[in-house]
Amino acid sequence: MALKKVLLGLLAALVLGALAHAEPVSPTSHVAVAPDVAVNAKGEIALMWVDRAPEQQKKADGPHDNHLSSTDLYVAMSRDGGATFTAPVKVNQADGVVWGQQVSRPRIVSSNKGNWHIAYAANEVHPALNKVALTTHYTRSTDGGANFEPPKRLSTLTDKDLSHMIHGGFISAAAFATLAAAPDGSVHVVWIDTRNMGSERDTGAMYAATSRDDGKTFAPDRELMATGVCPCCQLVAVSDAASNILLGSRQVSGDNIRQSTVMRIAASSGMADTAVVTGGAPWQIAGCPLKPTVMAVKDGNIYTAAYNGGEAKPGVYFSMSADAGASYTKAALAHPEAAVSDAPSIATNGRYVLLAWHGKTTGARRVFYRMYNLKGEPAGSIAELAAGPENAQNPIVAARPDGKFQIAWQQADRIHTTTLPGAPGQVVRN
Amino acid sequence: MRSTIIAFAAVLGLAGFHVPATAQTVETISPAGLEAALQAERGKIVVVNLWATWCAPCLVEIPDLVRLESELADLKVKLIGIAVDEPKGSTTQIETMRKRYFPTFNTYARDKTEMDYLVSVIDPAWNEVVPTTYVLGRDGTLKKRIQGKKSLEEFKAEVRAAAQ
Numbered sequence: 001m002a003l004k005k006v007l008l009g010l011l012a013a014l015v016l017g018a019l020a021h022a023e024p025v026s027p028t029s030h031v032a033v034a035p036d037v038a039v040n041a042k043g044e045i046a047l048m049w050v051d052r053a054p055e056q057q058k059k060a061d062g063p064h065d066n067h068l069s070s071t072d073l074y075v076a077m078s079r080d081g082g083a084t085f086t087a088p089v090k091v092n093q094a095d096g097v098v099w100g101q102q103v104s105r106p107r108i109v110s111s112n113k114g115n116w117h118i119a120y121a122a123n124e125v126h127p128a129l130n131k132v133a134l135t136t137h138y139t140r141s142t143d144g145g146a147n148f149e150p151p152k153r154l155s156t157l158t159d160k161d162l163s164h165m166i167h168g169g170f171i172s173a174a175a176f177a178t179l180a181a182a183p184d185g186s187v188h189v190v191w192i193d194t195r196n197m198g199s200e201r202d203t204g205a206m207y208a209a210t211s212r213d214d215g216k217t218f219a220p221d222r223e224l225m226a227t228g229v230c231p232c233c234q235l236v237a238v239s240d241a242a243s244n245i246l247l248g249s250r251q252v253s254g255d256n257i258r259q260s261t262v263m264r265i266a267a268s269s270g271m272a273d274t275a276v277v278t279g280g281a282p283w284q285i286a287g288c289p290l291k292p293t294v295m296a297v298k299d300g301n302i303y304t305a306a307y308n309g310g311e312a313k314p315g316v317y318f319s320m321s322a323d324a325g326a327s328y329t330k331a332a333l334a335h336p337e338a339a340v341s342d343a344p345s346i347a348t349n350g351r352y353v354l355l356a357w358h359g360k361t362t363g364a365r366r367v368f369y370r371m372y373n374l375k376g377e378p379a380g381s382i383a384e385l386a387a388g389p390e391n392a393q394n395p396i397v398a399a400r401p402d403g404k405f406q407i408a409w410q411q412a413d414r415i416h417t418t419t420l421p422g423a424p425g426q427v428v429r430n
Numbered sequence: 431m432r433s434t435i436i437a438f439a440a441v442l443g444l445a446g447f448h449v450p451a452t453a454q455t456v457e458t459i460s461p462a463g464l465e466a467a468l469q470a471e472r473g474k475i476v477v478v479n480l481w482a483t484w485c486a487p488c489l490v491e492i493p494d495l496v497r498l499e500s501e502l503a504d505l506k507v508k509l510i511g512i513a514v515d516e517p518k519g520s521t522t523q524i525e526t527m528r529k530r531y532f533p534t535f536n537t538y539a540r541d542k543t544e545m546d547y548l549v550s551v552i553d554p555a556w557n558e559v560v561p562t563t564y565v566l567g568r569d570g571t572l573k574k575r576i577q578g579k580k581s582l583e584e585f586k587a588e589v590r591a592a593a594q
Contacts, residue, residue: 031543033543101516103558167482169523169527202486232484232485256578284578285559285577285578286487286578286579286580287485287488287559287560287561287562287577287578287579288484288485288487288488288559288560288561289486289559290480290558290559290560307557309557309559309577314557337552339555340554340555340556340557342557342558360554360555365546391544391546393545393546412544413543414546
């Protein structure tokens with residue numbers, strides 16, 4: 001019995017020891033939010049966040065167009081499995097133009113060629129209207145994250161002035177974007193667009209731009225849905241093995257019913273099929289839920305998670321499809337013991353599915369995670385990420401080629417990352 | 431379905447309506463400051479509204495909340511707004527919106543990037559949805575959490591229930 005206790009103690013120490021490497025990567029004195037993490041086929045890790053440096057804070061304090069943001073986008077790379085990270089590299093070229101926060105976070109992915117692809121929303125002044133618009137931009141790095149190309153604006157800048165009704169005064173908004181890189185070399189950027197909104201239409205449209213040459217060039221943007229998209233619920237895209245794009249979004253129907261859905265953009269046509277509700281009670285709310293629908297895909301299985309406020313006990317709900325998205329299982333509450341659970345992120349390493357979220361049991365907000373097997377059944381118990389006393393929140397997870405998972409999160413004003421095991425009960429040694 | 435945009439356009443159309451004296455300039459508030467503000471209103475029904483300048487449904491319901499405070503004055507109702515907009519050091523955008531559309535709205539801005547700490551003074555299980563409106567009883571206890579845009583009559587019913 002005593003030996004068992006000692007062994008358990010050693011095991012706990014090993015786990016905590018591994019997590020104790022989770023030193024913040026973002027610079028001290030900066031305010032860093034909205035992390036994203038991606039891992040390429042070589043195991044290199046790109047950690048990205050929205051950053052406000054002290055000098056940008058001074059600009060924000062001073063007189064300036066109050067619709068302009070004052071944040072930048074930074075990426076730090078690890079080429080040793082997450083043990084160390086390079087100095088952060090600024091992604092955007094014009095200072096302080098990035099419009100990003102947790103609910104509209106810039107996204108980064110890697111492609112088969114090893115390049116890094118980024119989509120983000122940014123401010124620009126409309127040349128004719130002299131007012132500020134919010135547009136979706138793309139950039140990539142072809143040298144391992146050392147440099148990023150000049151950004152391309154993918155969303156068409158329209159002449160419509162909706163500043164009296166959207167997003168606090170922008171004349172138009174193409175934001176809440178996502179991107180996916182497919183095995184066939186295509187890169188897809190999809191965003192929520194206000195260009196069809198007006199006095200009779202208060203939901204967003206879905207627009208996309210696609211590159212067939214690994215991000216070198218993009219075709220003009222195209223409409224996937226004219227209306228019906230929750231205008232403040234970030235989109236999420238992932239590619240399947242056949243280069244079809246699965247797109248998670250929250251669709252609005254009836255009297256403000258906002259349900260999580262997944263649709264497929266066919267690799268052959270580039271057009272979206274019907275959105276399928278991922279399960280769970282309808283959530284009726286005349287407000288801004290600010291809740292994405294996250295996904296991971298393995299063969300014909302799609303694993304989804306989303307916050308649902310329509311359930312008797314609101315929180316993060318998990319469901320899966322075993323028929324390539326035609327139908328979904330009854331959504332199950334991920335963390336029944338939590339007073340609140342939110343901000344899910346999900347990934348699969350091909351053997352297990354890792355779901356992470358933040359929640360509260362007692363005291364501060366904590367990051368929790370749990371594994372599921374490929375049948376969508378819980379595998380192992382809910383674990384809490386070791387973190388400091390401040391709120392730990394907004395986790396994001398990615399699968400690594402070594403079978404482990406990389407997780408990043410925000411704690412106070414810093415971005416942290418660490419490695420999680422690839423199967424229940426395993427221990428990570430960094 | 432009543433269009434949120436139509437309703438918001440109606441709000442904008444109110445620019446020419448009677449403009450009462452303005453509330454104080456928007457100030458930032460910390461968790462300790464919020465606790466103190468709530469303590470100072472003990473004995474009243476306190477309505478705390480979380481809103482954002484980019485949240486159209488929020489902007490639609492704020493004029494109704496302002497009316498709630500005056501129309502139920504006999505119940506001693508106090509309205510406190512907290513804008514969840516990203517803090518930028520200045521509160522220019524919030525103040526511009528407040529002055530233009532609801533000048534008597536008594537609202538604060540958050541003082542830090544972290545919003546959960548602030549709202550946890552009232553509701554540790556806030557799910558970051560806006561608008562969220564809390565109705566607190568005369569003893570400061572939370573009586574009702576309301577999410578999504580509601581009508582003036584719905585708010586009145588909740589306040590009256592809290593006053594029982």
